[in-house]
Amino acid sequence: MVRCFLIHTVCPISALSAGECRVLYSRVFGPDETVLSEELQELNPEERRLLQKEKVAVVARQVHSAVTLSREASGRQLVEMVPGEEVLALQDADSGVVRLRAGDPFNEEMSVLWLGVHSLGFAMVCEPHENLLLAEGTLRNLSRHCLEHLHMLGPGSEVLLKSSRIDVLLSRLLPHGQLLFLNHRFAQSLEKEVAAYMAK
């Protein structure tokens, strides 16, 4: 299953200091893994929540540096995008995988697939036995929907103020972290439901 999906900032942004990374949306699926492990039993709920937030922040920072290094190596110039060019933005996006070793920060080894769309990073933390080909397709699909429905290429703050839209999107396309084999008909049917929700 997918353990975590997050959206965060990448690359230097005028609103943030250099190297700082802001998590705009994060969703961890399933129970807190520290609850069921033998160690860390003495943590109270506030500490567990703090630990989980820190883990998400670690993932965001890792992806942030992966995106930065990848863009530096490829030497591509970032082109300014405006709302309406979501499909183009995705085609131009950088993508890759980061391997997280066991314990750093999750109990088991994880593979983080990421997409870098201008100054936004979309990351999906998958268990290594997952079908990464399917995960990649799902990540691209989710990113496109997020960019479109939340107008993320524009200067607005809908990603913060309308996060329930992402929740609904995930509940259809990645329910409880489950990757789905959806052909275009199934996908259409789910996307219609999502669009109906967004219209309200």
Place this chain on the structure above:
Amino acid sequence: MYSHGSESLIKQAREIQEPELQKFYSRLVKLLQGKELGHETVDSLQRLHLILSATKYTRTLPSELRTRLLSLLSSPVEQLQVLSSAVLREMPPLSAEELNYIQENVGQLNSQTAALLLSKAGTRADLSSVCAQLLRGLDNRPSEAPAHSLMHTLPVLNTILTHSPECLTEDHITLLSKRLVDWLRYASIVQGGGASSGRFFTGPRSRQPVPIAELDGMVSGDFFTVLCVGQGFTEDQWMNVYSFSMLHHWLLTYHSVSNGNSTIETANRSQLSLSHSFSNDDRSEVDGSVVSMVSATSSSSRLLPPKERLREKAFQYCQRLIEQSDRKAQKKTDTELQKACLVEAVCILDCVCVEDASLVFRTFPFIKALFGRLSADLSFARVLLPIAQFYLNHGEMAAVDCESVWKLVFGQFPAELFSDPFLAHELLRFLRLNLEKFQLGVPQYTHFFPNLLKFLAWDSPAVVDDFVDLLPSLVTPATAVELLHTLLDLPCLSATLILQLRSTCLPISEPGGRGLLSLDAFRNPSFRGLFLFMLRGEAGSGDTIDRLSTLHDLLAEAADWPRVVQCAQTIPVLLHIYFNTVVTVADEKLLAHLILVMLERSSILLNIPTYIKEIHRVFSCHLLRMCKLHPSLVVDQSHELLEFAGIPGNVYSKEELYTHVVWVLGEYLSVSCDSRCSVSLITSCFETLEAVLFEITSSGTPPGTVCPAPRVITTLMSALAKLASRSHDLIPRVSLFLSKLRTVTRGGSVAWCSDEEDLVAIVTRGEELWSLLKAPSVAQSVLTPSPHITTPQWHRDTNVAMPLQLRALTSLTHPQ
């Protein structure tokens, strides 16, 4: 994009003060008390979520607000369900009363409530109760329940499988195995959603059921799978999708490899299953269920117990998917899905074959045919990796020749697809996970290290972690020397790969293009051989090339290309791993060869700032270690070491390495380390070092030239003193020099040392050595201690054991 507005929103949410927050809470409670929950309520709930999630510290909600939110979990409006679940997930765990409330009021567990319960589960018991609740809903479902209510069941179960598979009892597993068989194999084969056949004269009576179609538009002739389409879908077709999506994980979790006593077990089981089959409540006996074209042997499967039956059906499903993936899909997204389905199908087949080895003979023809179909098309590379895994797991049993598979995976993929980050990740992971199998069954994989290193040369930051794990296995006595050369030249490989890609993309002549010189060189036939050597796929054609420095000159402008710089930054770490491994597998002869390589390559490296210095540092560290482990190496390689140490220029350009070479010469060039060490050898070494020391400390150096590092001077002095202590004729010469040194420096500053403190340190050391050498035998025991002193085993040696000595002394001195 992220703007100042968004940043200030987050800051506000984090810094909201307690009074304002309490006001917000009470306003929200009032809103939630209203009959109609409109836009303002939704907005406020959204803001509440932002306030709670923006900070990593937990806030507490007033209990009335919590109760209101809990009641929203069962709201008919999805948005309210979503928001309340999201808010409550940011809160501390639910109390027992709250859990009871949910049990009683939320009725059938909806998706958002399940998400909340999962996320707040505190123990395995909590997960078990969610599991039991879900499966109860699965077993006895009222017929009036809405169509989508079952959909989230399997994803939630999959989550529980991931974290706590013991939560499912044997009965649960049996129940689910049967349902999965139903959904996977016996889902409806007509289109759902009341699709009509589309004929002109259709009325409600003539609405015939329309069969499902394949991705290429043809009517489907077999059972329903994820690669079938229709205008609308029935519920069991949806469950088919969800079932297949979790099938692999299910099989991995609950179907472990069966051990040897299978015949008795199956005999017993088939007796049991005969009685089972009469009470089998699945749909295989239902009229109209499709007899699959895929497997004609399905009739006997009715007698299998549920787990084995599921395995058989999974097998059939995967076979069908492989056949369906050969069709030309009409939409691009479906083509991508076909690839993903192929990967999944092969993985599942691998899994069931591991569990039941008899399936291997049925499966291999399909896998072989698939390999034949796809091996020529590089766009299917990621599908060929699971196929390679299958060959690795079962090839030996089926006595199939796997050579062509390894040639493809290790020979072709890295050479042509090194720039695909996903393939790199998956291929290296494949290698990592199966390392032992490869070392036993396919040991020749180490010969492909030049190809594998291409991944590292292209995208070092992403894959260096994998190579930290893989590199030790690539270090073998046969590959060690060539591997060292290749690692040192990895930045060159990086540049070459860039040039290779550029030369295929860019036109022949590009005015003012970047990298023009090196690109010209790349295309120049007279330099072809150099670049081809870099791009070789297999080891064995030579350790390195003669014209290496020519190559470095041609690639000089690549030294500031970001990809090359990133690559260069990872080499020191990998070299450490290389050397740490090589000392465990190499014999002395090989280590001697490696010392030569280090000395030779110290001046033949691509000129990237700080790269050369870092490499020298690694060399120095490991030269020291190797000589410490095998002191006779120094005598063995004394000729080359002296040659290196005799060049005054090395003092300045390779200070670190020079210092260490001089040190090992001083320390290990002695008879106690190697009996072949003769007086003449010691004398010639002495003379070489003396000459260098004279030259670098002569007053003849013009002012303004760089000074030698003080450490070099002191190391030279110490080395000379050590050598002299072994051959006492040399002592007068050293003493003379040291006293001259004292005289010269008393006069004030010297040309070869700019810092006064350093000068004082050098002079002090000189004086210490001089006074030590006044008593030759003392000097010998201090400067050339015998091994039993330098490797103390106080606790083991009865003659020298400290406790014994102390006890003896005590008993002697204390009156009885």
